[in-house]
Amino acid sequence: MRVTSADGTTIEYTVRGDGSPVVLVGGGLDDGRENEPLATFLADAFTVYNYARRGRAGSGDTAPYAVDREIDDLAGAGAGDDDVASARGSPAWPGLLTLAPTLAHDAALYGPPPADRLAAVRQPTLVITGETTGFFADAAAAVADLLPDATVRTFDGAGHVPPPDLIGPALRDFLGPAVLRPPGPMRRPGSGT
Incomplete structure (x- = not known):
């Protein structure tokens, strides 16, 4: 499957299984294939999202590199309509929604933890x-x-x-x-x- 990230970059991902969502994020050298066997294994209990990070495999890339773009890619690949509806039904949603606009800025200010x-x-x-x-x-x-x-x-x-x-x-x-x-x-x- 493919989705377009916020900056217009095409991100390739797979979805398998049914259940609570789990997102697999590969390391810097992983094009998504490294986690495929694990995605298959977990799919009997979870909905598993496994994506090719930007610039790898079937995912495009847009310069310059920024961590915020990787976060946008995750949001695009992992936020299907059913998942969003489920999250919005959570009692924690109003508080999370209030904090959401500050998260990217806060992360940039904090730098590496x-x-x-x-x-x-x-x-x-x-x-x-x-x-x-x-x-x-x-x-x-x-x-x-x-x-x-x-x-x-x-x-x-x-x-x-x-x-x-x-x-x-x-x-x-x-x-x-x-x-x-x-x-x-x-x-x-x-x-x-």
């Missing part, structure tokens, strides 16, 4: 790593130490991109109840409130 901001994350977080990748395993442990509600899963024999049949069940188990949890209190990072 420093590690100490992880302590302000109130959502349960699953940190997955493979034990054969020392750097990533160390980074995962450091992140988990800072998150107040982190669950760490280390997979023996797995590297940077563990196979879906290995990590898929862990994601399915974690996301099942996670999508039903109400969000924690909203806090501004670094403000303590």
Whole structure:
């Protein structure tokens, strides 16, 4: 499937499954194919959106590069009419709508999030790593130490991109109840409130 992002760039994506939405965002070198096996695995329990980030595979690109454009691409690929209707029916929608115009500006002001901001994350977080990748395993442990509600899963024999049949069940188990949890209190990072 293809969608046109806010700046006119064509973004290619796939949608499979039926259930609560899950968006797979590949790394900088991924053209969307790396996550296809995981998308297929999760599709029996979720609606999985997997897209080719701009400048990769069937997605176009528009210079200059900006993080805001990647966010627009996600919005275009993941916001089908049914998903938008469901989100608008949520009790949290009015508050989120009020904050929405400030998010891109706030993100630009904050810049890359420093590690100490992880302590302000109130959502349960699953940190997955493979034990054969020392750097990533160390980074995962450091992140988990800072998150107040982190669950760490280390997979023996797995590297940077563990196979879906290995990590898929862990994601399915974690996301099942996670999508039903109400969000924690909203806090501004670094403000303590």
